[in-house]
Amino acid sequence: MKRFFLLLILVFNVYLFQAQDSKYPFQNPSLPVEERVEDLISRLTLSEKVQMMKHQSPAIERLGVPAYDWWNEALHGVARTQEKMTVFPQAIGLAATFDVEGLQKTADMISSEGRALFNEDIKTNKTGSRYRGLTYWTPNVNIFRDPRWGRGQETYGEDPYLTSQMGMAMVRGLEGNDPKYLKSVACAKHYAVHSGPEHNRHSFNAQVDAYDLWDTYLPAFQALVTEANVHGVMCAYNRLDGQPCCGHNELLHDILRNQWGFKGYVTSDCWALRDFAHNHKTHANDIEAVSDAVLKGTDLECGDLYQLLEQGVNQGIISERSINVSLKRLLTILFKIGLFDPESDHPYMSINRTVIECPEHKQQAYEMACKSMVLLENKNHILPLNPNKLKRIAVIGPNANNEQTLLGNYNGVPSEIITPVESLKKRLAGKAEIDYMQGVDFVRPLKEAPSFQEVASRAKKADVILFVSGINANYEGEGSDVGADGYVGFASGDRTTLQLPPVQIELMKELKKTGRPLILVNMSGSVMSFDWEGRNADAILQCWYGGQSAGDAIIDILFGEYNPSGRMPLTTYMNDEDLPPFEDYSMQNRTYRYFKGDVRYPFGYGLSYTTFSFSECSVDTTLSTGKKILYRVNVTNTGKRAGDEVVQLYVSHQANKNKRQPICALKGFKRVSLQPGETKEVMFELSPKELALVNQQGELLQQAGHVDVYIGGGQPYKSEGVFYPLTVTGDVYKVY
Missing domain, CATH: 3.20.20.300 (Glycoside hydrolase, family 3, N-terminal domain)
Structure with missing residues (x-):
């Protein structure tokens, strides 16, 4: 009891000190925020x-x-x-x-x-x-x-x-x-x-x-x-x-x-x-x-x-x-x-x-860069590269050594920015020759520079060609901020085409003629259609604007120090004609949820240096409206490398034939790290919200009917996974 009164006296004295130190009640932190706000407004x-x-x-x-x-x-x-x-x-x-x-x-x-x-x-x-x-x-x-x-x-x-x-x-x-x-x-x-x-x-x-x-x-x-x-x-x-x-x-x-x-x-x-x-x-x-x-x-x-x-x-x-x-x-x-x-x-x-810029923060910037990069193509498993078998690497392209690109827009500036060229030189010093040539600007040839044929002739001496393509925030971004407006393919910060600038494709075509492996590393804030590139590049790595440590992350992925595990947050359409008019805000035929045509790389897609399999677990097959349901799936790393799989859960109501509804919709995802041969059980809980559909009036309703729940490494029918058929019974449940 004595200790209690001593504590009470201490608290009172602190309050009294703060009150005496405060000229006005709003300056007294012991008072409730609401009271302090009202006092200040009154003055x-x-x-x-x-x-x-x-x-x-x-x-x-x-x-x-x-x-x-x-x-x-x-x-x-x-x-x-x-x-x-x-x-x-x-x-x-x-x-x-x-x-x-x-x-x-x-x-x-x-x-x-x-x-x-x-x-x-x-x-x-x-x-x-x-x-x-x-x-x-x-x-x-x-x-x-x-x-x-x-x-x-x-x-x-x-x-x-x-x-x-x-x-x-x-x-x-x-x-x-x-x-x-x-x-x-x-x-x-x-x-x-x-x-x-x-x-x-x-x-x-x-x-x-x-x-x-x-x-x-x-x-x-x-x-x-x-x-x-x-x-x-x-x-x-x-x-x-x-x-x-x-x-x-x-x-x-x-x-x-x-x-x-x-x-x-x-x-x-x-x-x-x-x-x-x-x-x-x-x-x-x-x-x-x-x-x-x-x-x-x-x-x-x-x-x-x-x-x-x-x-x-x-x-x-x-x-x-x-x-x-x-x-x-x-x-x-x-x-x-x-x-x-x-x-x-x-x-x-x-x-x-x-x-600020402490080692832990720098490490997190590197790790998030590694996790963000999406391997789109890897023909004949050319990646990862074996550095012991490479004597000369040609590194070409507008983003191979461009620090600004890595920062995107609405950015800070770090003390150190690591580009792919800098990362390569750092880790392969004395082991392989790094032959860097910018070769081309973003949208036009370089002034007073070697011709594309001369660049290709020099690149032919290398064991592999890394072409670091793309654009940067000078070409796409907020309309008031972009500083390189007026070029074909761009308008006031937006793009008018999904293609890479033609001048970059032109140089890549010359590089392809060399017969050397052509690995495309692309930096952009959105997708490229990759029409020619998808058919001709031996590998494609989509790197976005990867931050201060992007160069190290890229090279670690290319050489297998990190197993790529990023997944596409966007749909890569085949060509510009697949897109509705830009100013049309209807979602009809837009994004993976409503687009009915063929795509080059679907939402949720991404390759790995290992393989994964999915096996179903016992789950409920019926559910009453207004109730939650638990889903489980076993995920196994069936390859020879450790890696991360992004387990994705999609819901589809296609059997119900509603007037307006997504083809399928992501309703759960979890990133799982697995050693070779390792299996983990992954669980998802779906609430009525995840199992409901919006009606024409904007209400979110869960109704009786058939629902397909799919869990896998991507979208249904576009990745390996398992289907869980679900029958929903009961009255209409209004989520909101």
């Missing part, structure tokens, strides 16, 4: 309030409120800061890992590096600098519905389930698990129905019906809000069915706040609110535009118009009470990251810059 003028609703929130010196800039990015590492930071593979490459645990670990490392910078700024009273805050506008969970979209590299691919799982992993890694404080703040973007084209995004009106909206475009956002508890959402530039997304009552009020119960903050995309009056022409002027945006639910503006909210209040368009609603959400975030609290109270304030 602000209207002018101060609206200024704090802009991404560059100024200091309120009379109250001791520090400045804060909300704009920061952490797509695959802390981005755009002047500091040297660890750079992991681009998001589309992270998706190709199909590794939820690995991505969450990566996100946790990213937030640690960002925390280190922010903590320094707090201690030195220098908060307010761009790209130093903890509100990351990450992840991008838009669906990569069309492979021509330049910003698709920022996403987790074409599938809503994969996007949801990877997006939730990113959120959990960034935000941490402390009950009071956020390690950093994630933001699901761009809400919603936003995936190109780039050139008209400020005026584009996306049109979708209820089925596609709820079957394809909203599930990832819903998962991040309702399951991962993401604290931020960014609304998109475009209109949806006539209303700007940042002023869309159904999206922001009805769905996000009311149906999903979102409690966090909503930010506009940068300068999106200027589009209301000037590009979308939906509002008479900027004052009405910003007032409507706040009333519809956009709390923060990335831009320069929210100061006009003061005039909106004075004109009676919006009330100060509505301003307070949005400001409360914003201040709650700032209190949760610890902006107003002493170091001793904060579990994340001890993180310092020793974590």
Whole structure:
């Protein structure tokens, strides 16, 4: 009892000290966040309030409120800061890992590096600098519905389930698990129905019906809000069915706040609110535009118009009470990251810059790069190469020694970037000659360089030719960022063709004539059609934009130090004619779930240096609606090398003949490491949500009928695996 009273006295004294040290109640960390927020709002003028609703929130010196800039990015590492930071593979490459645990670990490392910078700024009273805050506008969970979209590299691919799982992993890694404080703040973007084209995004009106909206475009956002508890959402530039997304009552009020119960903050995309009056022409002027945006639910503006909210209040368009609603959400975030609290109270304030580019983070960047790369072709098992049998290697191509390409877009800059050429020279020094020739630029021949015939003649002296092809973020990316517009095949950051630039294929054709093995290593943020390459290259390795350690990862895969295990997060179509018009947002004949033609490399596809087999386990064959079911399968490594298999579960309702439904849909996946001859049992639990279908009104319903459940190394009929027929009985069960 005596110890209890001593503890009580200690707690009281701490509280008393903090209260005495606080000039205002909002500065007292012992008070509830809600009470602190209300106190601070009560002390602000209207002018101060609206200024704090802009991404560059100024200091309120009379109250001791520090400045804060909300704009920061952490797509695959802390981005755009002047500091040297660890750079992991681009998001589309992270998706190709199909590794939820690995991505969450990566996100946790990213937030640690960002925390280190922010903590320094707090201690030195220098908060307010761009790209130093903890509100990351990450992840991008838009669906990569069309492979021509330049910003698709920022996403987790074409599938809503994969996007949801990877997006939730990113959120959990960034935000941490402390009950009071956020390690950093994630933001699901761009809400919603936003995936190109780039050139008209400020005026584009996306049109979708209820089925596609709820079957394809909203599930990832819903998962991040309702399951991962993401604290931020960014609304998109475009209109949806006539209303700007940042002023869309159904999206922001009805769905996000009311149906999903979102409690966090909503930010506009940068300068999106200027589009209301000037590009979308939906509002008479900027004052009405910003007032409507706040009333519809956009709390923060990335831009320069929210100061006009003061005039909106004075004109009676919006009330100060509505301003307070949005400001409360914003201040709650700032209190949760610890902006107003002493170091001793904060579990994340001890993180310092020793974590930045530490060995553990560099190793994770390398491992995720290895896991991301997809082996598409391996004719006659030419890979892995035996370095003991190679005396001369010709390394050619625009990305063979291009450091910038490895970083993708929305990137940081590390202290060291390892290209394939550098990695080869490092490991084969004194053992083999590395004959590097760039040979060609991305879209045109090099000036004052050897002809293609001369390059091929020199390459013929080598034992093997590595052609490192592709493009980079100068050619595909956000329309306002790309710096190499105007070339054939590209338009405002998007691509107009799935083919590699013709000049690269032309050089490869000359190299093919040498008779030497031709291994294609491709870097891009999307798929290439690989028509000629798929028929003529001896091997193809898709490497995305692999981050700072991509060179080592590529060479380790080529020489068998790492067994390739990446899987395609996108469908590789045969040619451009397979694609519907870019601006058509209907999912009909798009992605593996709805495309009915032949494809070159299917979603979920990827080769290995070993082989795997699947054998069925005993499972239930009937299920009542509204119930869960457990599936098991045995996976065996039947080859001679250790390797990872990505076990994939797909559900198909084709026997039910519904009007609109996917051909099949991914509903589970697990990465499994197996030694030669080893068998592991893999289990999946399917809830009514995974076994339900969206109807024409956008409702997710589980109904009686026949369902095929397939578990294997890829899609049904395109990989080895097992089918589990399931009969569902009972009344209609409404998931939502």
